Amino acid sequence: MSSKIKIEEPHLKKKILDYYNFNTKDLYMELWSRDHLHFGCFEPGECPEPTETGAEFRDSPGFVRALARMVDVIIAPADIGPDSFVVDAGCGIGGTALHLARKFGCRVMGVNIVPLHIDLASKMADDEGLSDLLGFRLGDCSQHLPAEDNSVDVVINIESACHYIDRQQFLREVYRILKPGGKIVASDWLYRDGASDEEYEKYIRPITDSWALPSLECQSSYVPLVKNAGFRLLSFGGFDGKDADNIRIFRNLHQFLLKFYMAGVNTPEFLNLFEKIRSLYIGWRDGFFELGHYVAEKPK
Numbered sequence: 001m002s003s004k005i006k007i008e009e010p011h012l013k014k015k016i017l018d019y020y021n022f023n024t025k026d027l028y029m030e031l032w033s034r035d036h037l038h039f040g041c042f043e044p045g046e047c048p049e050p051t052e053t054g055a056e057f058r059d060s061p062g063f064v065r066a067l068a069r070m071v072d073v074i075i076a077p078a079d080i081g082p083d084s085f086v087v088d089a090g091c092g093i094g095g096t097a098l099h100l101a102r103k104f105g106c107r108v109m110g111v112n113i114v115p116l117h118i119d120l121a122s123k124m125a126d127d128e129g130l131s132d133l134l135g136f137r138l139g140d141c142s143q144h145l146p147a148e149d150n151s152v153d154v155v156i157n158i159e160s161a162c163h164y165i166d167r168q169q170f171l172r173e174v175y176r177i178l179k180p181g182g183k184i185v186a187s188d189w190l191y192r193d194g195a196s197d198e199e200y201e202k203y204i205r206p207i208t209d210s211w212a213l214p215s216l217e218c219q220s221s222y223v224p225l226v227k228n229a230g231f232r233l234l235s236f237g238g239f240d241g242k243d244a245d246n247i248r249i250f251r252n253l254h255q256f257l258l259k260f261y262m263a264g265v266n267t268p269e270f271l272n273l274f275e276k277i278r279s280l281y282i283g284w285r286d287g288f289f290e291l292g293h294y295v296a297e298k299p300k
């Protein structure tokens with residue numbers, strides 16, 4: 001466990017529940033996406049242009065494509081097919097599971113610690129007539145994954161482990177449930193390798209505090225967690241700049257909110273939102289925050 005963690009587990013769980021109960025419908029689903037709670041992976045020209053409000057990108061076709069492409073890029077090494085059984089650990093409101101069921105006709109079990117997310121994901125699956133392929137279970141992925149030993153082909157974990165207090169236990173659980181030869185494909189929020197404690201406090205602590213995260217890993221702290229769980233690490237890297245337009249979106253949002261901040265708006269709700277957007281924008285802009293992804297295999 002990272003030494004930078006400062007929050008205790010029961011407090012963290014409450015913080016995460018409060019955070020997503022407060023933010024899911026009115027922030028994430030209004031502002032970002034109706035189905036994906038993760039960053040986009042952009043092709044040139046897809047990033048929505050800045051607007052007066054800075055917040056009109058949710059339905060723009062390029063942005064919608066970039067969010068779905070992020071899933072495609074992450075799962076590409078997993079060789080998912082119609083017979084695969086996939087676990088989506090930290091499944092959000094079900095966008096990834098639905099995307100996979102539509103694309104491959106495979107079975108997906110989403111796991112989430114937030115009951116609201118389970119409800120929203122189950123409703124989306126019902127509405128699309130995909131409930132026979134998709135199931136959503138309440139659970140804390142950092143403790144236990146609700147699947148039998150050696151029963152799962154692929155585990156997907158998109159921008160969720162940053163919320164976990166025990167990532168080593170999560171990876172041990174992933175290893176337990178995967179079949180030999182099965183893979184975990186994941187993306188996560190990271191701080192830049194080599195950042196000093198002072199830089200972590202200045203750039204990363206505001207992110208972890210405002211986004212309900214106990215701490216972030218960097219690449220060099222993550223790799224041993226993956227290997228200690230027994231995995232063969234196949235790759236660990238970034239997105240070669242295809243994630244950069246996310247910063248542009250955060251810059252627009254930041255500029256938009258800054259006007260209100262300078263005008264003296266200081267309700268707790270506003271300040272909470274402003275701190276979230278500002279911390280991520282500045283951490284990313286100044287090179288201390290990054291998005292990483294990795295692929296690891298349980299040896300045959």
Ligand SMILES: C[S@@+](CC[C@H](N)C(=O)[O-])C[C@H]1O[C@@H](n2cnc3c(N)ncnc32)[C@H](O)[C@@H]1O
Binds near residue numbers: 095
């Ligand atoms: C940023 S969202 C990403 C959601 C989804 N993977 C996606 O890409 O849309 C993080 C998700 O992880 C879930 N989560 C956080 N901590 C968790 C835990 N300990 N166990 C299971 N789910 C968790 C949250 O409720 C949320 O749905």
